[in-house]
Amino acid sequence: MSLLNLSLVTRAFSELIARRVELSPAWQPRPRPTVSPLPLDQLSGAGLSFYLYHVNETPQSRNPPPPDTASDATRYQPMGLELNFQMSPAPAGPSASELHEAQLLFGCALKVLHDDPEINDETEVAGARIFEPLGLLGARNRFRAQLIPVSPSDAVNYWTAGSTAMRLAAYYAVSVVHLDPEPVTARAGRVFTYSISAFPSDQPFVTASDSRVDFTLPDGTPQTISVSPAAVAYGGVLTLTGSGFVGQRIDLLIRGGGDAAPRVADQDWAVVAQPTRLTATVRRTIDGRVVLPGPYLAMVRTTRIRNDRPITAVSNAVAIQIVPAVDALTPLGGGLFRIDGGPFADPALLPEQVELRLGAERLSRSVGVPAAGQFQIIDSDRIEFRIPAGLVPGQDLPLRIHVNGAESPPRFLRVP
Template identity: 30%
Template sequence: MALEDLSRVTETLITLLTTRIGSATVVAQAPDQLPTSTKSTISVYLYHAREDAHYKNAVARDGTSNPFHTPLALSLFYVVTAHHYGDDDKPEPLQEQKLLGYALKALHDYPLVGDDTKIGAVDILHHELRGSDNGLQIIYRPVGPEESATFWNGDDQRLIRFSAFYEVRVVLMKPEPVTHIPGYVLSVGNYILPTGVMHLASSHSVVRFTPPGGDPIALPASPARVALELIGPPSPEVPNNHLALHGSRLGGGRLVLRSPLFDTPNNQIVVDPAANLAWDIHVTSTRITARIQASVNVDGVPKTILPGIYGVSVQVSSDVALPGGLTKTVTSRSNELAFAVTPFVTDNDPVGDIGVAVRVEVAPGIDLMDPALAGQVEVYVDGLAYEESASGNPKTFEIHDGQHLDVYLHFDDGATGNHPFRLLIRGAEAPPYWIEVAS
C-alpha cells in the first residue's frame, strides 16, 4: 500500500462500522472530546503509530536505501469506544455495551479489507486506496484490564470507559518518486534447488535490441524477461516472446501462470496447449518452451496478458485406479519461479522543439489504455523520471492510444546523440531503446 493521507485508513474503518451497524453514528474524534449530549455514537480514534520493522531495510527503485525513496511502513493503533448519554447527561452503560458489541462483531467479521470487500453494494476500502493491490489487516489487541485502565486520564471522571483496542497494518506511506534508475541485470547467480521431485530450476529468454549505429543484439536473460513482441525474427533466431523453463521431471506438465490481475481462483491460470495453439508449447522431461501471447484462452474466455511480473509453475495431473473400477485424478505442482513480461518499443517520431510531443510506439499486443495499467506506466529518458501529465511540459508524457505515448522531452533537436529511453509497465522494463538525434 502506498498512500499520503492516513485519514483514508480511518475513513475506511468508519465506512465499515457505519455500513455494518447502520443504527450508530461513527466518528474519528477522541473519546474524551465527545459531549455528554452524545447518543448512539462510536468513536474510532487513532492514538498511536509504530514503524513496521519488516520493511525497514527496503531497497528503493534506484538501487539504494535512501529514506526519501523507500516507503515508511506503519502499524496504526486505534481505540474504539461507544458513547450514549441519557437526558441527565450521564452515560447509559447497557446501551454503550450493545453498541460496542456491534462494533466488535463487525471488525471480527472483516479482518481483511481489500479492493473486493463490500457490504451490500458499498465498497469498504476508501476509493483512493483501491485499484493498487492495497489492503488492510485489522487485528484485535487483547489489552489487559489494568493496562486498559491506564490508557485513560484519571483527571476526567468521564474517561474510564468500556473500549476495545485494534492494530491496523501494514500501511505504507508513499515515498518520494525516484528521479533516476540504474540499468537492469540480465542474469543472476545460481541457487540451490531440490532434486528428486518435479521442480523448475531456471527460466530463460532473450533480450533483443538494436544499439544506435550497430547490429541487432540478442542477450540471454535469466530470470526470463519475455517481451510482448509477437513478430519474431527469421528462424532459427529465438523470438522476443520465447520463454524457456529448465527443470526435472516436467514430462506431461502444463504451465500455470499466476498474477493478481487474473480473476480466477488463487489468481492462477492453467494454460491448455490445445486451446492456445499460438503459445506453441513444447514439453519434455527437462524443458518446457512457450511463446507468450497477449491473451490466454481459459474455458473459451480470453484472459489478457499485460506487462508485469508473473509467477510460473508446472502442474501434472494423473488418474489413479481405485477399488471398484473407480479412478481419482491426482494433481501435483512444481515450485514457482518469477519472470517478467515486458513491453517492447518499436519506433519514435523525429525530435523537434521542446514542448512538442514525440510519439513513441510500442509493439502490438499491449493496450496502454487498459484500465489495469492506469498509473502503472513509467518513462525515463537519460535516466530522468518523466511524470504522466497532460500539461505538455518538458519531462512529462501521456498515453495517446493503445500503442502510442506522447513524450515531451527535456531537450530539443539540438541535443545530438543517443538518449536512452526506458519504459516500465507494472515494474517490467522494455528492452533497451534509444531516441536518436542526428547531428
C-alpha cells in the first residue's frame, strides 16, 4: 500500500524503538525513552535521534506496469522509495555517567532494530499494534530497516568538521516505501483478441460470447443492449455461440486467473445446450466455491459415447467478464446512499481492488461512517457512500463500481 506522509514511517520506527527499549531488562526500571525525529544537534534533552536525512528511488520499482492502459502516465504509478535514517543518542549532560546512559540507550535501540527489522500489520509491543495509532493498520504496509555498513573513515563525512567531536551514530535504510500516485480517473475499454485454430470435424468450437444488459436511463426509459464479449452480472444469462455442442453430456467450463484447472458449472447454473448455442445463468458459486467478479475464460466440454467408450472434447476458450451486481440504490438522507448487490468483499480481494466512482469523482474508502466523497463496505452484499460535496442538485450522474477490474452494469443517481 502506498502513502504520501513520510513522517508515518519515522513515527512507526520511533514508536517501535521506544516501546521495545522500555521493556528491555537492560533499560528497566528507567521510563520510556524519548525517540525524536529531530537531528541530534536540535535535541534539548536526553533521548535518541532517529533522523530522516536522505531519500532515494529504488531501482527495482522504477518501471512498474501501469494500473490501466488508459492511465499509463508516470503520475499514476507509485514511486518506490528507500529512506535513509541516522540514529544517534543524546546524553542528558557532559558527564561520563550521562554519556554512558546514552550509550546504553543506543545499544538497546540497535538490538530492537536487529531483532525486529520489519514493521507490518502484525507488529505489536505488549499487545498494542504499532500501526494502529498511525492509521496504517490494515493497509498492508511493510517497512524494513537494514543497517548500512559505514566505515569509521567515512563516518566523519556525516558530521561538520571543526572543533565539535564526532558523534556516535548508526545508519539505516528503510524500504520499500511507496509514494502515493495520482488516482486513476479513466479506464480503457475491454479488448480481447481472437485466435485462428484448426478443429477436427464434430469438435466443439466457440465463436463468441455475449450477454444482455438491462438498465434504465435517467429519464426513466428502459434500455437493453447486447455486450460481446460477455459482461454478465450474477443472475444474468451468459450465451456462447459456436458449433459442435452435441453429445450425451454438455458441460460449461469456467476458469479464472487463480484457478489451477477449469471449474465445471453445476446445476445451479442451469446450463442449456443446443448444437450451436449454450446458455447458463451465472451464480456466485460453483460446487460451493466462490466465483468473484473479474475476467474468466469460458469453454464447452462435450462427452460422446463411441463403441461403448466415452470420448471427451474441450473447445477453445473465449473471454468473458463476471461483473458485480447493483440490485438496489436506496437514499438514506443527508447525502448518504446504500447499494445492495455485490459481491463487494471477500478475503481474496485486496482493498484497492474495489473502487466506486460517481461521475468523474472517485470516492475514497472509509473504515467507519463515510464522510462526503467516501464509501464503506458494510458486508459482501452492501455498500454505503456519501456523495461528494459541491455537486449540483438535480444532476444525473453515472454510478460505477469496479471489483477486480470488472465494472457493474449502468446505474444513474440523481443528486439530491
